[in-house]
Amino acid sequence: MHPEAYELRLIDEEKEYFTPLYDIGALDRREKIGNYESLALVQVKNFKPRNSEDEQIDPKVLERLRLEGVSF
Numbered sequence: 001m002h003p004e005a006y007e008l009r010l011i012d013e014e015k016e017y018f019t020p021l022y023d024i025g026a027l028d029r030r031e032k033i034g035n036y037e038s039l040a041l042v043q044v045k046n047f048k049p050r051n052s053e054d055e056q057i058d059p060k061v062l063e064r065l066r067l068e069g070v071s072f
Contacts, residue, residue: 005047008033009040 007026012019020040027033 002047002049005044005049006041007044009042010036011038011040 007029009020009022009026010024012021012023018038018040020042027039033039
């Protein structure tokens with residue numbers, strides 16, 4: 001549901017078993033991938049989705065609505 005939660009990274013060739021390279025940034029999403037033997041698709045660390053409906057509504061209000069039987 002959130003493609004921005006993932007990024008493509010180069011593989012660290014000095015390590016075994018396809019370890020993502022974190023010494024440099026992820027590949028730019030706006031550019032073509034190019035020719036690589038392998039890439040790592042990794043989840044962005046500490047990713048938090050933007051504009052989440054639950055973040056915009058006070059949790060106490062949500063709980064009160066649930067208790068009152070309001071479905072949403």
